Amino acid sequence: MMFDDWQAFIAMGGHGLYVWMAYSAAVALLIANLSGLRAERRRIRRQLHDQLRSRAEEGSDASQAP
Amino acid sequence: MHPKRRSRLMTVVFVLTGAAAAVALMLRAANENLNLFYPPDQIAGGEAPVGVGIRAGGMVLEGSIVRGGDSLDVAFVLTDYQGADFRVAYSGILPDLFREGQGILVRGQLGADGIFQAEEVLAKHDEKYMPPELMPLAEHAAGASGRR
Amino acid sequence: MTDLTCTRGGRKLFGSFELTLDAGRCAEIHGANGSGKSTLLRIAAGLFADYSGEVDAAPCHYLGHRNGISALLSPLENLKPFERLGPGSAQGALDRVGLHNECEVPSGQLSQGQQRRAGLARLLLGDRPLWLLDEPLTALDSDGRRLVRELVEAHCGQGGAVLCATHQTLGCSACEVRLGA
Amino acid sequence: MFAVQFRRDWLSLMRAKDEAINPLVFLFLAATLFAIAFGGEPQRLTGLAPAIIWVLVLLANLLSLEALFRRDFEDGTLEQLVLLAEPPFAAVLGKVAVQWCLSGVAMTVLAPMVALLLNLPVGVLPALMLGLLLGTPALSLIGAVGAALTVGLRGGGVLLALLLLPLYLPVLVFGVSATLDTMAGVGAAAQFYWLAAISAMALTLAPFATTAALRISVEQS
Amino acid sequence: MTLKEFWHRLGSPKWFYQMSGRWQSILAALAVLLIVAGMIWGLAFAPPDYQQGNSFRIIYVHVPAAILAQSVYLALGAAGVLLLVWRMKMAQLVLENLVGFGAWMTALALFTGAVWGKPTWGTWWVFDGRTTSTLLLLFLYFGLYALRRAIPAREAAGRACALLAVVGVINIPVIKYSVEWWTTLHQGATFKLTEAPAMPASMWAPLLVNVLGAYCLFAANVVAKLRTAILRQERGAAWVREWALRESTR
Known part of the structure; x- marks a missing residue:
């Protein structure tokens, strides 16, 4: 650890604003990216599910057939 | 099939000619010294043209900076630490990063007396990163390698 | 062309389409709007490549919606x-x-x-042995329609083939191909 | 094929002269606006003139590129070109050559007048014109790729600018610096070689990319 | 023959989908782990720079983002070649789905660069060689995005973007060279009379960790985007329906 206490860590020797801005942007992008991927995946899963169910309601034979 | 083959041949010839021309021109361009930049040994060796706008560069020799009293005139020596150096005269405000040992780019004309009359002085960005406690060590290392 | 399948805009236009056109023959393609007549012609002309299957077309003239x-x-x-x-x-x-x-x-x-x-x-x-005509009769008067018929017949008579997408019949002896249900 | 296409497009150009010279009018008008806006201090304009001229030439070129394939696309001639042309890149070259006559040669000829409007020293004119002559082929050739990709698209003009301006940058850089260096009394041979090299490279590669792009555009019509 | 087979398989969405489920979770976990570790290391344990002090720590997010910005564009160009020459389906999916990621990375590189520039150079933005070429890279990404949005037919859009990406990749070296040569004229950095001393290990190690993490994130993105795109594209196929059935019974 290069810093004596939390205050020094936050302050970053006077450059805290810049350092934390850069890091928070990176973290925000990381989180947004990963959660975006997850949301997209969930969405398509739901879509497929709905599609399947509506098809099953139309006729159970159709969805059973390979 | 004859016209088709002919057109294919045409294509190949066309591409080869074009590519050869492009490469030749680029080689010429590379030979032409795009920056018109001259390092200290070329200036000291008399390879740089006199009285024409050129660019030159080198490191500011320690202890060579002479400031002209009230005016903004300043003179210093640029060196490559390998035995070649030349004198520069400049009148104007120097960049903040200007200091001894710093890499400097000057733009101007080489006088007949061998003094470079600079119109512009640019400091090179420093691209080395170092923890502070290593500073003296690194400086020593840089000096040693410079004298190589 | 054999086993030609083409989907466009996520919609299957035609699947497993087969057509062989011998020299001296003329085929008329009929079908509702959007059934893929033009696309079929464009595929045959080599102007549309997003399909699966085999197309083996002779050197052709293509007359599309636009006259060129x-x-x-x-x-x-x-x-x-x-x-x-x-x-x-x-x-x-x-x-x-x-x-x-x-x-x-x-x-x-x-x-x-x-x-x-x-x-x-x-x-x-x-x-060019193969003519691909997309609605050749549009904008033509009765004289013009007769002209098209004569041209097609003459071309077929010389051993050429014609593939023609149209809503009207050309009026010459032609086999009929139907696209779309 | 090159000659055939060239003659064809040249004829079309002659028949639609008033439309064709619009980019040149734009170049002139915009330069005049700059000159008037800087009215009080023409000497300040001198240092900026090369940059202004080159940027205006770039924009005027974009203007004329937008129309390069549009008419042919709309009346179906482009389809025929894709089907007929043998080899296809020769026909594309013919079209681009006609466009270049207008955007490259005509602008080079016009450049001295524009330069004088913008208070550029007369001694620099040869360098400016040489730079334009060597650099504009690259603009037309690279531009043709973009024009072929965006032909028939809605809002094609802005899209074309977005696609092409980053690719135009090297020509702009070398063109402006050639003029500036000549003005400063420094030789600029290297920049001219670079401009010629970029044009030669574009001449070799761009027609093929343009042909491929035309195919893509024709296929989706 | 076997190579051809492998090639064919790689281009087959079904095969890829079945193989990639595990890759994706591993890659994503690895990316998060490496990036978080690298960030903490860089923030708290790496030494400050002798000249710039603690603002130097921005390097640990800036450099990975900048490296990715370029890598993604190169990947797009490679995918473009694959699509144009071999008509590989997967390449089209890559082209469609990575433009956004690359653009965001470029934007992050520019933003962190600006934030770093303020304390070190005293200004948010300089038209320096590297910043300018990165900005142009962002414009190239915008161009790809806009072109894809402008063309309604998906297949045609993919091939148009492929062509543009390839043209861009050919152009990038020239752009980079010209910009760096041109703007450094005013900034001063063309010559290297001495070699800059390498960073000490305590400084480059966390950077390496972060760069690796960024590449893992890149790979995870590729895999994830491809998986969803495959599901969407092949929604009619039997194996997708089977998969959905299995998922829904869970």
């Missing part, structure tokens, strides 16, 4: 480049389609039907 006649140039100037393809002169072709008097006028000043005729004249240049 530049409005700024006269019919004669428009057809000149096609003279390089083979026998036949642009002047002769234009005479054949009844544009004898208009061949020096910028095409933009001609009527739609006359421009269509100029497009038809292109078919007569260069020896």
